[in-house]
Amino acid sequence: MQLKNSMLLLTALTAGSSVARMHGHERRHHHHEKRNVGDEVYAVIDGVLESWVNDWSGSATTTVESNKAAATVAAAATVAAAATIEVSANVAASATVAASAAAATSSSASVVSSADGTCKSWSATSSSYSRSGFGAKSNAKRTTDAIYYSGNVGSPWGSNIIEVSEDKACLYQYVVRFQGSSSDDWTVKFWNKIGPNGGLNGWYGNSALEFKIKAGETRYVAFDSDSQGGWGAAKGDSLPTDEYGGYSCTWGEFDFGNTSNDGWSGWDVSAIQAQNAGQEVQGMKICDHTGSKCSTIGNALASVINAYTSNLADADGIGGNSNEEAVRLDVELDFA
Template sequence: MKLFDIFHALGSNLGVIAHWGTRDQEGPDRSSIEVALPMLSLRNFAREAFPQFCKGEYYEKRATASDISYEGNIGIDGNYGCNLMLVQNHLATLYDYTVTFTNSAGLAQRCVCWLKIGPHGGINGFFQGNQVLEFSLPGHSRQVLAIDTDSQGGCTCGNPRVPVTEYGQFASTWLEFDIANAANGGWSGADASCLVSALYGLDIPGLQVCSYDVCSTVNPGGTGTNAYIGGMENEDGIGLNIPPGQVRLVVIVGYGGG
């Protein structure tokens, strides 16, 4: 399954583009009154306090090119991008679809995440100014991104900031994700890609994304395994293909190879 045909196919147009007992004052002994309470698991109890995704009517805009027109979930009317959410690391297991970013380098990274479809309905979410969120990733730290169902997008990081092309497109090395795609039976996918940086001759840092024992890897400089590297704009079926169910992506930012 190819995740983002648009990312790879628009080069010519855009530059690749959340029992107690009781006792009254004069009442019976504590043990003589029982109060029935519903049993709450720790997971259900925690859900009362963790951030929830937005709910409501999804946007219904569509991109114009028929082969890349699937939009998926881009949030709700008036709250674009609320289907992507940074969460505290210890809450990760409370969400069905997560990406855990780990900075393997000592240098702090600045990261951005976007949706394929931008805030105004164009296929341009991966251009500067259209990103959904930004975050800092200090050296040797972690950050969890929770993703709602049927979401297509990507993330990339850089030091001290995320590099962009002369057209404002995010460069560096991308994580691309397609989560619980409703048009594909709920399957998910992910890959590492350095197509943009390779096309423009920009620096290519290492990045690896894994789902259990299957990985997509871009090495520093632009070689890679099971990933989109320079010259693969027309390739298909690269990366991770994940059957319906929970998704736990693990991303190493600043991957050193080996």
């Protein structure tokens, strides 16, 4: 993914070959470090050094009950230098019943759009776009290390990502069409990069939206502006996880209308998490709706085009990007 003006966000790359590029995979897919219960940890948030006591014993819980469980994630961060934050890998997901935050971890999908109008084509664009079905926008937060930038995660958390019907899709500014496997039912789960507790841990047991896509089925998902995160997709009823509870399948990563980056958007496919866990790499292809700016990984790494693998974690310029007002992406799951 390329991000303009050297903003280290999501894949942390810049747009334009003449601009210096940076990347974030070495931090987003950081190896986990040991930290004891009771240790004090630090992070610089909105320019203020904050501290807290680590209370995670090392056991992750990722069970989510439909429409009533809200995940809270305890994360530890350490200041590596005055202006640099390293991600502590001691991240755990613990579920707690909280009706007021149920949207944060809903395990089932429903088409929530009540937007006025219909579409002749899901990829059509217009001069204005609907927010019907989204929650309130959360306040963006900047940090000393831009990988920690928190854009819009929705209020409540996760309400910035909704499923919409095909005849409503064009009414939204940022839309992704998912085309299912030709042979099997798959589970798709979405998260914000920043988790419900404000840490860089959204993929540890959290779900803003989840659905099962049947063989040959097509689904549409709309994203609110200034949203950063990812989705994972795998055959069966759930996503695989690594020993720490992080989703360890192939990821699709997104950054839509980043307000700290002049409204640029970016996307990529990444197998880093699956490879680091020694687990199956699922095939995925992401292109814009015209079939260009593609990022693809074939099943079992049969092919890799403009996408992230573990040996490319330090590479720059990978993925697609756009500075268009609206973005329409096409995703093919179980890509051979």
